[in-house]
Amino acid sequence: EDKVVQSPLSLVVHEGDTVTLNCSYEVTNFRSLLWYKQEKKAPTFLFMLTSSGIEKKSGRLSSILDKKELFSILNITATQTGDSAVYLCAAYSGGGADGLTFGKGTHLIIQP
Amino acid sequence: NAGVMQNPRHLVRRRGQEARLRCSPMKGHSHVYWYRQLPEEGLKFMVYLQKENIIDESGMPKERFSAEFPKEGPSILRIQQVVRGDSAAYFCASSPLGSREGIQYFGAGTRLSVL
Numbered sequence: 001e002d003k004v005v006q007s008p009l010s011l012v013v014h015e016g017d018t019v020t021l022n023c024s025y026e027v028t029n030f031r032s033l034l035w036y037k038q039e040k041k042a043p044t045f046l047f048m049l050t051s052s053g054i055e056k057k058s059g060r061l062s063s064i065l066d067k068k069e070l071f072s073i074l075n076i077t078a079t080q081t082g083d084s085a086v087y088l089c090a091a092y093s094g095g096g097a098d099g100l101t102f103g104k105g106t107h108l109i110i111q112p
Numbered sequence: 113n114a115g116v117m118q119n120p121r122h123l124v125r126r127r128g129q130e131a132r133l134r135c136s137p138m139k140g141h142s143h144v145y146w147y148r149q150l151p152e153e154g155l156k157f158m159v160y161l162q163k164e165n166i167i168d169e170s171g172m173p174k175e176r177f178s179a180e181f182p183k184e185g186p187s188i189l190r191i192q193q194v195v196r197g198d199s200a201a202y203f204c205a206s207s208p209l210g211s212r213e214g215i216q217y218f219g220a221g222t223r224l225s226v227l
Contacts, residue, residue, distance in 0.1 A: 031213060042218040099168065100145075104153060
């Protein structure tokens with residue numbers, strides 16, 4: 001059975017800190033790994049990763065994939081209170097099973 | 113360019129009633145996915161539909177749950193004879209034809225409460 005595990009499940013830091021969120025996966029016919037940010041509304045797409053070792057970057061957020069070790073990390077530098085959210089990691093396998101397999105998410109709280 | 117639209121945002125039903133959840137995909141998207149999120153759990157895939165076709169319903173409970181995506185109109189997730197365990201947030205996502213890497217765009221969800 002496909003599985004995605006995120007850690008930590010929750011994290012509280014102060015504004016300005018740097019955080020690293022982890023995601024490991026076991027998925028047959030793996031095609032891509034996706035990160036979403038979920039506040040009290042729709043999960044918002046952040047990154048899609050398909051190749052190992054290539055960092056994707058958007059402002060203070062960055063992410064990288066290791067297909068050999070089957071994990072990805074999401075980094076947020078100089079955190080702000082607006083970064084407080086649940087960060088979801090999902091694996092996509094395609095090949096007839098087109099739903100995403102999600103982890104439980106990391107609940108990130110940024111304190112002023 | 114409107115995103116994925118779901119309605120209602122909140123739905124309250126008594127045990128035994130029917131719940132109908134609606135989803136209009138993003139403009140130009142022909143693939144729709146439904147997910148369920150239970151408290152303290154991740155999003156769980158339920159069903160994947162294209163217009164007039166169910167492609168993958170491997171995550172759907174075998175009884176009481178059904179989904180459709182008609183030629184015209186929104187996709188509907190229907191839950192018959194709801195029970196308290198059906199209380200959850202139901203999210204719809206869409207993707208364009210030919211998406212190969214799995215990027216899906218989500219609606220804001222419908223929060224179903226069963227009394």
